[in-house]
Structure formats: C-alpha cells, structure tokens
Amino acid sequence: MTINHHPDQATLISYSAGSLSSALALLVECHLEHCSECRQRVREAENLGAQLLASQPTEQVDEDGFFARLTETEQLPPQQAISGRKPRPKMLQALLAKGEAEVPWRWRAPGLHSYDIKLDDSRLKLLRIAPGTHIPVHSHSQSEVTMVLAGAYQDELGCFRAGDVADLDDETAHQPHTLGSEPCVCLVALEGPLRFQQLLPRLLQPFMGL
Amino acid sequence: MSTAAPEPAERDWNQCLVEVGQGGNKEQFMAFYRHFAPRLKAWLIGQGGQRDQAEELAQEAMLKAWRHAPSFDPSKASASTWLYTIARNLLSDLGRKQQREQKFIARQSAEQEAMPAVEQAQWQMPELDRQQLAAALKQLPNRQAQVIYQCFYQGRSHSEIAANMGLPLGSVKSSLRLGFNKLCEMVGKP
Ligand SMILES: [Zn+2]
Numbered sequence: 001m002t003i004n005h006h007p008d009q010a011t012l013i014s015y016s017a018g019s020l021s022s023a024l025a026l027l028v029e030c031h032l033e034h035c036s037e038c039r040q041r042v043r044e045a046e047n048l049g050a051q052l053l054a055s056q057p058t059e060q061v062d063e064d065g066f067f068a069r070l071t072e073t074e075q076l077p078p079q080q081a082i083s084g085r086k087p088r089p090k091m092l093q094a095l096l097a098k099g100e101a102e103v104p105w106r107w108r109a110p111g112l113h114s115y116d117i118k119l120d121d122s123r124l125k126l127l128r129i130a131p132g133t134h135i136p137v138h139s140h141s142q143s144e145v146t147m148v149l150a151g152a153y154q155d156e157l158g159c160f161r162a163g164d165v166a167d168l169d170d171e172t173a174h175q176p177h178t179l180g181s182e183p184c185v186c187l188v189a190l191e192g193p194l195r196f197q198q199l200l201p202r203l204l205q206p207f208m209g210l
Numbered sequence: 211m212s213t214a215a216p217e218p219a220e221r222d223w224n225q226c227l228v229e230v231g232q233g234g235n236k237e238q239f240m241a242f243y244r245h246f247a248p249r250l251k252a253w254l255i256g257q258g259g260q261r262d263q264a265e266e267l268a269q270e271a272m273l274k275a276w277r278h279a280p281s282f283d284p285s286k287a288s289a290s291t292w293l294y295t296i297a298r299n300l301l302s303d304l305g306r307k308q309q310r311e312q313k314f315i316a317r318q319s320a321e322q323e324a325m326p327a328v329e330q331a332q333w334q335m336p337e338l339d340r341q342q343l344a345a346a347l348k349q350l351p352n353r354q355a356q357v358i359y360q361c362f363y364q365g366r367s368h369s370e371i372a373a374n375m376g377l378p379l380g381s382v383k384s385s386l387r388l389g390f391n392k393l394c395e396m397v398g399k400p
Contacts (some may be wrong), residue, residue, distance in 0.1 A: 008383055009390070010384070010387050011368075013361065014368060018298035018301055019361050025302065043291075045390065047288070048390065048397075049298070050290040050293070051397065053253045056256070063240070066240075066272065070236055070273070071236065073277060074277070076278055081278065082274070084295055191367070
C-alpha cells in the first residue's frame with residue numbers, strides 16, 4: 001500500500017499523548033497499521049511523553065500495599081506481549097476484516113450511505129460513497145479526519161486512496177468526488193457537526209460518467 | 211533533589227526490567243516501582259484523577275508492567291517509554307468522557323494557574339535529560355508550552371485546547387508541532 005497522505009503531525013503527537021478523541025484514536029491506529037513512517041513519529045512522541053512523565057514532581061505511593069499485590073501476581077510468558085491497540089467497536093472490526101458488505105448501511109442521500117458508531121466522547125462514521133458521487137462544498141465546525149479504506153476520492157487537496165488520511169481543520173472547505181468504479185469506503189472521525197456553505201447545496205447530486 | 215542515592219540512568223532501567231523479566235526478582239521490580247510509581251501517580255493526578263484513583267491506576271500499570279516484563283524488549287522501546295504507553299492505554303481505556311467530567315470539576319479552581327504550573331513546578335529530575343527537558347520547556351514561547359502542557363499533561367484534545375485558549379484549531383495544531391519539534395531538538399531524540 002503506497003501512502004501519500006498522512007495524519008497531521010499534531011494528530012500523531014496527540015495520539016502519543018493519549019489525548020485524541022476515541023474516534024480519532026481508532027482511525028489513527030488503522031493508519032498506523034499501514035504506515036511505518038507514522039509509527040516512527042508516534043514512537044518519537046512517546047519517547048518525549050515518557051520524559052515529560054518522568055519529569056513530574058513525585059507523589060507519595062504505597063509500597064507495602066503494592067508489594068503485597070505483586071507477590072500475588074504471576075508473570076506471563078514472553079510471547080504474551082502487550083497489545084497497545086484500543087479495543088475496536090464490533091462494526092469496525094467487521095468492516096476491516098470482511099469488507100463493506102458486513103455493514104448495515106443507512107441511506108443518506110443518492111450515492112451516499114453511512115453507519116454511525118457512537119463513542120463516549122465522539123463519533124466514528126463509516127461512509128460508503130457510490131462511484132461517480134459528488135459531495136457538495138462544505139467545511140467543518142470542528143475537526144474532521146477521514147481515512148480511505150477502499151476505493152478512492154479526489155478533492156482540492158489531491159487524490160486519496162486506501163490508507164490515506166485527510167486531516168482537515170475548521171478552516172478548510174472541500175468538495176470531494178469519488179474516483180474509479182469501486183465504491184469509496186471511508187472512516188470519518190467527527191467532533192462537530194458538518195456545516196454546509198450553501199443553504200440549498202447542489203446537494204449530493206450524483207453525476208454520472210466521470 | 212535532596213533525597214537519597216543517585217538514580218540509575220535510563221539504560222540501567224532497561225537492564226533492570228530485562229532482568230525482572232528473566233528472573234522474576236520482586237525486590238528488583240520494587241526499585242523500578244519506587245522510581246517510576248511516584249511520577250506516574252503525579253502524572254495521573256494531572257490527567258484528572260483523584261489521589262486514590264491515581265494510586266490505584268498507577269498500581270495497575272505497575273502490575274501490568276510486572277506481568278508483561280518477560281516480553282519487554284529494550285530494542286523496541288526504553289523502559290520508561292514502555293511504561294508510559296502502558297499507563298496511557300489504561301487511562302484511555304477508562305473512558306474519556308467520565309474521566310473528562312471529573313477532570314473539569316477538579317480543574318475549575320485550578321484553571322487560572324493551568325500553565326504557569328510548568329514554570330513554577332518543582333522539577334525533581336536527578337537525571338541530566340530531565341533537567342534539560344525542564345529548561346527546554348521554559349524556553350518555549352508561552353503558547354507552544356501551554357499547548358504541549360495541555361496535550362501531554364492534561365490529556366486535552368485539539369478542540370478542547372482551542373476552546374480553552376480561544377484559538378483556531380489550526381493554530382493549536384501548528385503550536386503543537388512547533389513546540390514539539392523544538393523540544394525534541396533541545397533534548398535530543400532519545
Ligand atoms: Zn502515515
């Protein structure tokens with residue numbers, strides 16, 4: 001998988017600090033599976049995080065109580081390494097493992113289906129955009145980060161294919177359309193509602209024959 | 211800084227954890243605990259935990275480190291980074307929303323002095339790189355230091371920092387990048 005678009009460095013830094021919303025952290029982890037470059041950046045930020053943690057003033061801790069628990073705790077064999085990944089919501093797991101046919105898509109507009117995963121602090125949206133679909137110009141009231149899982153789309157910023165991440169902030173307006181003959185399936189981590197620029201946008205008119 | 215014997219350097223903590231993983235020596239692990247748990251607890255309190263919750267979570271992270279010590283591999287991550295990721299993951303598994311609500315309650319009174327804390331903090335860093343880090347943080351422009359502080363010490367998302375500081379999201383992200391890159395340059399990549 002060749003990756004051309006990565007999460008913003010600030011997003012990777014916040015991932016390392018554990019301070020992303022759950023939706024965005026899940027999305028970043030999907031990207032990290034495909035991208036050694038970003039894994040390296042995350043590791044650098046984790047090193048800094050560890051140093052920041054170590055530079056804390058100290059708090060008093062309970063040594064005897066801890067030692068008692070330690071003596072009751074068995075060590076695990078070396079092959080049981082720690083998985084750093086967040087537990088994935090079922091529908092996301094199904095989508096990643098078996099593809100978009102697994103998802104009970106809801107119709108939103110011509111060419112556009114979605115499925116919402118509500119998390120404690122944010123929303124992870126799964127999007128399925130039919131070939132030849134055109135999304136009207138919109139910007140975002142907060143942040144929106146998109147990762148392509150299958151198919152491709154294009155907007156003012158370029159062409160986004162599987163593994164690519166579009167990390168937009170609230171000042172960016174864009175107008176994406178799908179590429180190719182496959183549906184474009186994306187993950188979208190949302191913190192705020194979409195804000196359409198036109199009152200009556202040429203909303204979701206599929207244009208055929210790209 | 212007035213206390214006790216000199217602390218082992220980072221390399222020795224790696225060695226310590228490797229040996230704990232191979233031999234299961236509890237006394238040796240307690241040395242690791244005595245060094246890291248007090249800092250871990252302080253960090254968890256900063257993230258919004260009450261003292262007893264922070265203590266419990268620090269112990270859990272330490273027990274997890276003990277259980278998994280046999281799979282610790284210093285060529286992949288240093289002992290402190292490994293422990294940091296364990297604690298960070300435990301914290302985020304707690305559920306951000308609930309944790310946030312507590313944070314905001316705990317924070318209301320402390321809000322005014324949120325960031326100056328970085329400058330006023332009693333840094334207790336026996337190791338050279340920690341002194342360098344404290345000095346480096348103080349050298350950052352205020353906005354960058356604030357953003358780094360809220361991101362790493364308070365677990366705030368970009369949007370939360372933006373709302374808190376009255377900045378556009380884009381400025382939060384660029385301040386975070388700039389501050390982070392400067393810090394890395396100043397302390398050297400570990
Ligand atoms: Zn990447």
